[in-house]
Amino acid sequence: MKCRKCGERALISLRRHNAGFCKEHFNEFFVRQVEKAIKKYEMFDYSDKIMVCISGGKDSLVLWYLLHKMGFDTTGMYVNLGIGEYSEKSLEKVKAFSEKHGLKSIIVNLTQLGHPITLMEKRVKRTACAICGTTKRHYFNKVAHENNFDIVATGHNLDDEAARLLGNTMRWYPEYLGKMSPALSADSQIKKKVKPLIRLTELEVGAYAFMNGIYYIADECPKSVGATSMIYKNALNTLETEMPGTKHYFYSEFVKNVAHKFEREETEKKEMHICSICGIESFLEVCTFCKMLEKIK
Numbered sequence: 278m279k280c281r282k283c284g285e286r287a288l289i290s291l292r293r294h295n296a297g298f299c300k301e302h303f304n305e306f307f308v309r310q311v312e313k314a315i316k317k318y319e320m321f322d323y324s325d326k327i328m329v330c331i332s333g334g335k336d337s338l339v340l341w342y343l344l345h346k347m348g349f350d351t352t353g354m355y356v357n358l359g360i361g362e363y364s365e366k367s368l369e370k371v372k373a374f375s376e377k378h379g380l381k382s383i384i385v386n387l388t389q390l391g392h393p394i395t396l397m398e399k400r401v402k403r404t405a406c407a408i409c410g411t412t413k414r415h416y417f418n419k420v421a422h423e424n425n426f427d428i429v430a431t432g433h434n435l436d437d438e439a440a441r442l443l444g445n446t447m448r449w450y451p452e453y454l455g456k457m458s459p460a461l462s463a464d465s466q467i468k469k470k471v472k473p474l475i476r477l478t479e480l481e482v483g484a485y486a487f488m489n490g491i492y493y494i495a496d497e498c499p500k501s502v503g504a505t506s507m508i509y510k511n512a513l514n515t516l517e518t519e520m521p522g523t524k525h526y527f528y529s530e531f532v533k534n535v536a537h538k539f540e541r542e543e544t545e546k547k548e549m550h551i552c553s554i555c556g557i558e559s560f561l562e563v564c565t566f567c568k569m570l571e572k573i574k
C-alpha cells in the first residue's frame with residue numbers, strides 16, 4: 278500500500294479512513310486529529326496550565342509528548358500505585374521519559390503515604406480497579422487543585438471511551454451516560470477534564486509511540502486481568518473489523534446527538550460539598566476516598 282499523501286511506501290494502513298500513510302504523513306494525520314479534538318470540544322488554549330495524568334503506558338506518554346511539542350504548558354502527574362513490579366517498571370518509564378524530554382512531573386507514591394493499592398484491596402470490599410480508580414481520581418483532583426492547574430488531561434483513546442460507552446449503555450447507567458463528553462467542566466476547583474486522544478484508536482496511538490521512539494510500559498496492570506472493559510473492547514473490535522469506522526461513529530454520534538439527554542439540568546444537579554477531611558469537592562460530606570482511608574486506619 279502507498280501513502281495517500283506522497284505515494285511512498287505506507288507504514289500503516291487505516292481501514293476506517295481507507296488510507297495508508299508513511300511515517301511523516303501518519304505523524305501529520307495524528308497531530309491533526311488531536312488538534313481537531315482540542316478545537317471541536319473547546320478543551321483548552323495556550324493560556325491554560327495543563328496537568329497530564331501519566332501512567333507510563335503509551336496513551337498518556339504520547340499525549341504528554343504531543344501537547345508539549347505543540348507548545349502547551351504541561352506538567353506530568355504520576356501516581357505510583359504500589360502494585361509490585363508493575364508499578365516499579367512504570368515509574369522507570371515515566372522517569373526516563375521526563376528526563377529525555379526535559380519535562381517536569383509531580384509524583385505521588387501511595388506506598389510512602391501508607392496505602393498502596395495492594396493494602397487497600399485487602400481492607401476495602403471493592404475490586405482493586407474500583408479502589409484504584411477512586412484513589413487516582415482523588416490525587417488527580419487534589420494535585421490539580423493545590424497546584425492551580427486549569428486543565429486535567431488524560432490519555433483515554435477512542436477504544437477506551439467507546440468501550441466505556443458500550444458498558445454504560447448495556448446497563449443503561451444514565452448518571453454515567455451523561456458524563457461521556459471528552460471535555461467535561463469538572464467542578465469549581467478545576468476548569469475542565471479533557472481527553473485529547475479521543476479521535477485516535479489504541480492501534481494508532483501505539484503506532485505513533487513506536488514510530489516516534491516513545492518507550493512505554495507494554496504490560497497490562499496485573500489487577501486488570503478479566504476486567505469487563507476488555508470484553509467490550511473485544512466486542513467492538515469484532516464490529517470494527519466487519520464495519521470499519523464503527524467505534525468512531527458509535528462514540529462521536531452519541532456525544533453529538535444523545536449525551537445531552539442524559540446530562541442533568543442545572544436545577545437537578547446534586548449539591549456539591551467540600552469534603553470535610555481532604556478539602557476536595559465531592560457529592561458527599563466525606564468523600565469516597567476518605568471513607569476508604571478510614572477503613573485502612
Ligand code: FES
Nearest residue numbers: 405406409498500
Ligand atoms: Fe489501577 Fe490496575 S491500574 S488497578
Ligand code: ZN
Nearest residue numbers: 280283299302
Ligand atoms: Zn507520505
Ligand code: ZN
Nearest residue numbers: 552555564567
Ligand atoms: Zn475527602
